[in-house]
Amino acid sequence: MKINDGFPLLMGFFIGIIIFYLFGKKFILRKYIQLLKKAHIQAKHIINKTGKECDLFKKKKIIQIKKKLSELKSKHDKEIEIKERRIINIEKNIKKKEDRLSKEIEIYFKKNHRLESQIYVYEKNKKNIQKRQKELKKMYFKQVELLEKISRYSSEEAKKQLIEIFQEEAKKKAQSSIQNIIEEIQLTAKEKAQKIIIQSIQRIGTEKAVENAVSTFSIESDDIKGRIIGREGRNIRALEKATGVEIIVDDTPDTVLLSCFNPIRREIARLSLQKLVIDGRIHPARIEEVVKKTEEQIEAEIMNIGKKNILDLGIHGMHPELIKNIGKMKYRFSYGQNLLEHSREVSHLSSILASELGLNIKYAKRAGLLHDIGKVSENESENPHAILGMQIAEKYGENVYVCNAIGSHHDEIEMKSLISPIIQISDSISGARPGVRKNSFESYLKRLKNLEDIAHSFEGVNKAFAMQAGRELRVIVESEKINDQKTLELSYDITERIKNEMTYPGQIKVTVIREIRAVQIAK
Known part of the structure; x- marks a missing residue:
């Protein structure tokens, strides 16, 4: 096929394309114009619709604004009405005050007029009195001259x-x-x-139960005793090391002795040993674990005891360290008397005495409870327990009167308030009552007998009686052998002998009685 044969076809193709472009462009333009007309119609429709909605919204807003304006106007009118009423009331009150003031002014002027007349009368009387005084003075001098002449004395x-x-x-x-x-x-x-x-x-003055420090631990059999000792004594060494308590296991049946000067550590050892025996697992690792838990338990118990006691006594605002020391008192004893019970008793007594004397009851209670706080201190000190207790109280912010009462209850320092002697008296009463401290009845009787024997050892003593639980010694002497002067000397000598030869709490009063009787019989 030749190239010239295809040319007409190619030309026809291009001509078709040109014709399609020309006619298609017109078609597209027509379509575009139609779409623009539709969009214009829709826009008009939307604008008309939006205008109607705007008018409707505008009308609604106008109605709402008018309603709000009417509400504000009514509210404003009410406020104006209330203010007008207040103004009217104020005007009425002002008018009343004006009327009252006008009346008072009128009364004042009337009184003033009367006062002027009274002043005039007073001035007149005053002149008369002055004139009379001058006349009397002259008469007085004349009488004095006359008396001087008669008596010859100036x-x-x-x-x-x-x-x-x-x-x-x-x-x-x-x-x-x-x-x-x-x-x-x-x-x-x-x-x-x-x-x-x-x-x-x-x-x-009720009886207080005297507690005893536990120093023995009972066991059921010697087999448990062997388990406590352990192989080559390792268990008992671990227990002694953990608690700081000497554990004595001897031939005494069913008993283990716990020896330690610190009752808290002794109690920790006792409780730990009890737990280990009940649990059955006794070896060094378990011993350390149980002792640690027991120490935590005792610490918590000490704090709870302290809190309970200050709440019972109605004491507030005390430092936690002081509360802890109060709890420790439960495990301390003084002459067999529980230190916490003694301190509570002193606190009660002090508050009663303070209330009777009109002093500060709160200070008396605090000082009474804390007066022996130095006895539970773990710090080593050469100071007496009263001074140490005062230093602890000062450290934790107690009042100066409370600190002074603590430090002076055994006369270590000077007393600076009336609270101090009250604490000293209460401490003596609490410690000296018979049966409170752990003294046997035989030793109590022996002390009374010694008192009487000291009195009988002096020449001229007829009878001697120890009275008031050994707080007073009454001595009756023979009047023929002892005169009044020797009575005073005898009381002094007996007192000195008691001070030098006897140990006793508080004080002992020595009363020497010399009696003369003249008896005759009428027959």
């Missing part, structure tokens, strides 16, 4: 003599009155003090 000498006479009489009367007052005060004060102390003791 007025100054007469005055001096009179003053000396009156002073002498006044001194005598004053001395007599002062002596009577002193005797009455001494008698009344003594009776009042005795009454207060007796009432305090009666209110707190």
Whole structure:
């Protein structure tokens, strides 16, 4: 096939393309114009619709605004009405006050007028009085001159003599009155003090159960004793190392002895040993674990005991370390008397005495509870327990009066308030009552007998009686052998012998009685 044969076909193809382009362009333009017209119509429709909605929204908003305006207007009108009423009331009150003031002014002017008339009368009377005084003065001087002539004494000498006479009489009367007052005060004060102390003791004087420190641990059999000792004594060494308590296992049947000066550590050892025996697993690792848990348990128990006691006594705002030391008192003993029970008793007694004397009860309670706090201190110190307790109380922010009462309850320092002697008295009462401290009945009787024997050892003593649980010694002497002067000497000598030869809490009063009897029989 030749190239010239295909040319017409090619030309026809191009011509067709040109014709399609021309006619297609017109068709597309027509379609585009139609779409524009439709879009224009739709836009108009949307604009019309939006305009209607805007008008409707505008009308709604106008209605809402009018409604709001009417509400505000009514509210404003009400407020204006209330204010107008207030203004009217204020005006009424002002008017009333104006009326009252006008009346008061009127009354004042009337009174003022009366006062002016009274002043005039007063001035007139004053002049008359002054005139009369001058006349009396002249008469007085005339009488003095006449008396001087008659008595031959000048007025100054007469005055001096009179003053000396009156002073002498006044001194005598004053001395007599002062002596009577002193005797009455001494008698009344003594009776009042005795009454207060007796009432305090009666209110707190119940028997207190004396606890004993546990120093033995009971076991069921010797087999358990062997398990406690362990192989080559390793268990008992581990227990002693962990607790700091010496554990004595001897031939005593069913008993293990726990020896330690610290009762808290001894209690930890006892509880730990009890837990180990119940559990059955006794070896060094288990011993350390049980001892640690027991220490935590005792620490928590000590804190709870301290909190419970301060709440029972109504004491607040105390430092946690002081509360902890109070809890430790449960495990301490003084002469066999539980330190916590003793401190509670002193606190009760102090509060009673303070209330009777009108002093601060809160300070008395705190000082009474803390007075022996130095006995539970773990710090080594050469100071007495009272000074150590005062230093601890000062460290944890206690009041100066409380600290002074703690430090001075055994006279280590000077007392600076009335709370201090109250604590000292309460401590003596609590510690000296029979049966409170762990003294056997035989030793108590022996002390009383020793008192009487000391009195009988002196010449001229007829009878001697130890009274008031050994707090007083009454000595009756033979009046023929002992005179009044020797009675005073005898009381002093007996007191010195008691101080040097006996040990006793508190104080002992020695009363020497010399009696003369004249007996005749009428027949």
